[in-house]
Amino acid sequence: xxxxxxxxxxxxxxxxxxxxxxxxxxxxxxxxxxxxxxxxxxxxxxxxxxxxxxxxxxxxxxxxxxxxxxxxxxxxxxxxxxxxxxxxxxxxxxxxxxxxxxxxxxxxxxxxxxxxxxxxxxxxxxxxxxxxxxxxxxxxxxxxxxxxxxxxxxxxxxxxxxxxxxxxxxxxxxxxxxxxxxxxxxxxxxxxx
Numbered sequence: 001x002x003x004x005x006x007x008x009x010x011x012x013x014x015x016x017x018x019x020x021x022x023x024x025x026x027x028x029x030x031x032x033x034x035x036x037x038x039x040x041x042x043x044x045x046x047x048x049x050x051x052x053x054x055x056x057x058x059x060x061x062x063x064x065x066x067x068x069x070x071x072x073x074x075x076x077x078x079x080x081x082x083x084x085x086x087x088x089x090x091x092x093x094x095x096x097x098x099x100x101x102x103x104x105x106x107x108x109x110x111x112x113x114x115x116x117x118x119x120x121x122x123x124x125x126x127x128x129x130x131x132x133x134x135x136x137x138x139x140x141x142x143x144x145x146x147x148x149x150x151x152x153x154x155x156x157x158x159x160x161x162x163x164x165x166x167x168x169x170x171x172x173x174x175x176x177x178x179x180x181x182x183x184x185x186x187x188x189x190x191x192x193x
Contacts, residue, residue: 022182029148032164034072038079039136041165043069044125044150045085045095046143056093058102061143061169061177066099068167069141070106077112079139082132084116084125122146123153130157137161143169145181152185 043065050056058066073081081103085095096117103113114132119125129135138159142150144166154162169177 019182022185023178025148026145026178026181026185029146029151029164030144030166032147032151032166034139034165035137035161035163037137038072038076038139040129040133040138041069041073041076041079041081042126042129042135042138042140042154043081043083043099044122044140044142044146045083045099045119047088048091048093048095048098050092053093056091056098058098062095062099063102064167064169065141065143066102066106068165070103070108072139072141072165073103073108073112077109079112080114080133081108081112082114082116082129082135084119084129086118086120088120122150123157126150126154126157126159130159135159139163139165141165141167143167143177145169145178149181149185 046062046065047059048056048062049059069081073079083096083099083103085099087094094117096115100113100115104110116125116128116132119128138154138161140147140150140154140162142164147164147166151162151164
């Protein structure tokens with residue numbers, strides 16, 4: 001029985017070390033600062049709510065991302081904003097369409113916005129945005145807890161000029177999102193190449 005306890009303690013110890021290291025990486029992304037000379041501002045999608053296309057609106061997480069992007073886009077009117085995100089089975093409209101409308105309502109010119117409305121995950125957001133145009137000096141806008149993984153994927157996809165504009169997560173589900181990101185980043189580090 002002693003060896004079973006030892007093995008369990010080793011497994012628990014490795015799990016704690018792993019979670020601590022990954023949490024450190026996640027937290028390092030929350031301090032990112034965007035470049036002063038962006039060509040592209042890539043805003044990553046999150047869930048949209050509503051019962052129909054006519055009353056679709058951004059979830060709290062998505063609104064945080066958009067609200068972080070708006071003042072930055074107003075400071076850099078020559079940068080192209082690419083809003084990313086397809087339509088999930090539980091969503092009334094694509095994330096990109098809802099995001100583009102939100103930006104327009106808040107004073108961002110339609111000429112500054114490109115929509116990428118087919119992707120379903122972070123890696124696809126970035127890949128599909130690359131197909132829209134050459135990204136150049138790119139700023140990723142996403143939730144603070146999601147920044148490290150997003151930039152890691154962008155670098156793996158060949159975007160060398162990359163910085164981040166982390167949206168501060170104030171959601172009541174903050175603990176849950178950080179736990180989920182610990183698992184997702186672990187997967188991304190090992191398998192998302």
